[in-house]
Amino acid sequence: MAQFGLIGLAVMGENLALNVERQGFSVAVYNRTAEKTDSFIAHRADSKNIVATYSPKELVAALERPRKILLMIKSGAPVDAVIKQLRPLLEDDDIIIDGGNSYYEDTARRSRELQASKVNFIGMGVSGGEVGALLGPSLMPGGNKDAYEAVKPVLTKVAAQVEDGPCVTYLGSGCAGHYVKMVHNGIEYGIMQLIAEAYDLLKTGLGFNHQQLHEVFSAWNASPELNSYLMEITADIFQYIDPETNTPLVEMILDAAEQKGTGNWTVISAMDLGVPVPTILTAVNARIMSAYKEERVKASQVFDGVSGRYQGEGFVDKVRDALYCAQICAYAEGMTLLKAASQVRQYHLNLSEVARIWKGGCIIRAESLKSMQQIFHEQPNLSMLLAPHFKQAILSRLAAWREVIATATQLDISVPAMSASLAYFNSYRRDRLPQNLTQAQRDYFGSHTYHRIDQPGTFHTEWTPVDAASLQTGTAD
Numbered sequence: 022m023a024q025f026g027l028i029g030l031a032v033m034g035e036n037l038a039l040n041v042e043r044q045g046f047s048v049a050v051y052n053r054t055a056e057k058t059d060s061f062i063a064h065r066a067d068s069k070n071i072v073a074t075y076s077p078k079e080l081v082a083a084l085e086r087p088r089k090i091l092l093m094i095k096s097g098a099p100v101d102a103v104i105k106q107l108r109p110l111l112e113d114d115d116i117i118i119d120g121g122n123s124y125y126e127d128t129a130r131r132s133r134e135l136q137a138s139k140v141n142f143i144g145m146g147v148s149g150g151e152v153g154a155l156l157g158p159s160l161m162p163g164g165n166k167d168a169y170e171a172v173k174p175v176l177t178k179v180a181a182q183v184e185d186g187p188c189v190t191y192l193g194s195g196c197a198g199h200y201v202k203m204v205h206n207g208i209e210y211g212i213m214q215l216i217a218e219a220y221d222l223l224k225t226g227l228g229f230n231h232q233q234l235h236e237v238f239s240a241w242n243a244s245p246e247l248n249s250y251l252m253e254i255t256a257d258i259f260q261y262i263d264p265e266t267n268t269p270l271v272e273m274i275l276d277a278a279e280q281k282g283t284g285n286w287t288v289i290s291a292m293d294l295g296v297p298v299p300t301i302l303t304a305v306n307a308r309i310m311s312a313y314k315e316e317r318v319k320a321s322q323v324f325d326g327v328s329g330r331y332q333g334e335g336f337v338d339k340v341r342d343a344l345y346c347a348q349i350c351a352y353a354e355g356m357t358l359l360k361a362a363s364q365v366r367q368y369h370l371n372l373s374e375v376a377r378i379w380k381g382g383c384i385i386r387a388e389s390l391k392s393m394q395q396i397f398h399e400q401p402n403l404s405m406l407l408a409p410h411f412k413q414a415i416l417s418r419l420a421a422w423r424e425v426i427a428t429a430t431q432l433d434i435s436v437p438a439m440s441a442s443l444a445y446f447n448s449y450r451r452d453r454l455p456q457n458l459t460q461a462q463r464d465y466f467g468s469h470t471y472h473r474i475d476q477p478g479t480f481h482t483e484w485t486p487v488d489a490a491s492l493q494t495g496t497a498d
């Protein structure tokens with residue numbers, strides 16, 4: 022009997038099956054298309070402790086109880102279809118783990134539906150791409166706690182290992198795991214956009230070539246404040262030469278970014294919960310704008326383009342500082358969103374643990390997560406930007422951040438996420454914003470009322486004398 026079951030032998034499933042087996046667990050696999058199973062068994066799984074099965078029934082029969090079955094299939098309807106196939110075959114205490122990028126509301130519904138039966142359900146975010154899946158991803162499980170305890174021995178071995186343990190922890194009930202994974206991806210959108218803007222500033226604003234870009238990003242990656250997986254792969258990308266054109270491959274790639282929806286979901290949830298996430302929102306917008314390629318090409322012929330190069334000194338270091346500050350804002354937005362969601366949706370998230378399991382394996386792994394882990398460990402409810410460590414780090418770089426945005430604006434280089442994060446920071450640290458005027462306007466046109474700063478209560482003002490006769494005749498519009 023195999024100790025662990027896995028359904029879905031695309032890139033993630035194959036690599037996770039090999040990872041689980043490498044950690045000493047026998048694995049039974051099933052894939053809807055049998056040829057993929059055959060090919061996997063004949064090649065990558067050859068002479069491994071992995072057995073092929075060719076139907077959900079055969080898979081269930083091949084597993085020891087309580088069965089642990091990981092789904093690594095396309096999210097959405099396929100997950101419901103496979104759960105429907107499995108459910109009548111499973112017995113009390115068996116466990117289904119959905120490791121795909123499922124929408125958290127779907128996971129909440131599936132948790133509720135499966136609660137009625139004795140089959141346990143875990144919704145688990147998996148981050149790290151195919152290499153992470155094979156060598157150690159960051160795992161974000163949520164759902165039934167007892168079921169987590171039953172799969173913990175496997176997950177703790179399969180996950181990436183960092184200095185203080187495996188990058189997995191029980192996050193909370195229901196869809197907590199998939200919610201955390203969604204916010205992880207939202208932060209990922211923000212950071213990727215910020216890195217893209219830094220690249221644009223150096224390439225367009227300074228005229229750097231790809232060797233220079235490689236050197237700058239490598240140096241940044243070697244510094245504790247900017248060391249991260251995304252920085253590391255960015256430095257690598259600049260060195261890759263396209264064999265067909267003998268030019269840096271990145272310049273041959275169409276500048277139209279695609280997306281699968283997790284950034285959108287993050288922004289929608291943030292808006293629903295009333296949490297500002299401008300860096301993440303702007304990153305989603307930037308991908309959408311990039312996809313308007315044809316129209317942008319036309320517009321570039323109508324309007325003047327970028328207006329010259331930066332002529333001053335020390336711009337690389339200033340961009341580095343701006344990038345650091347803006348990235349911290351992207352993390353702060355994500356962490357604030359998690360805190361709000363945890364309160365409203367009763368996830369009981371431990372943000373220090375979230376930062377800890379993001380330190381290895383996942384796409385947003387970064388040295389700065391160590392500080393976040395420590396800060397939330399000491400003060401779980403502290404707003405991240407108010408922590409002395411980040412306060413100091415940002416204040417010492419604020420002049421550079423401001424100058425980079427001003428310079429980019431003068432050069433007509435769009436840096437939407439860096440600008441949005443600076444505006445976020447500047448709004449956050451203002452004790453009085455201009456939304457008193459917004460409230461006055463709302464009260465003026467819609468009698469929406471307002472609060473005063475000098476007295477408690479709700480107020481409404483007749484801002485202009487109303488022409489009662491015209492209202493009665495319905496001509497007020």
Ligand code: NDP
Nearest residue numbers: 029030031032033034053054093094095096099121122150
């Ligand atoms: P895909 O998302 O491309 O999904 C392909 C797999 O889903 C195949 O095994 C396919 O089977 C199966 N499948 C599709 N529809 C059905 C169905 N109706 N019934 C049964 N099986 C079905 O694979 P990935 O490996 O890229 O991703 C797997 C999951 O992990 C996804 O949810 C993805 O979002 C998530 N993920 C992916 C990452 C990545 O880097 N790729 C990173 C982190 C998470 P068949 O061969 O028969 O078509």
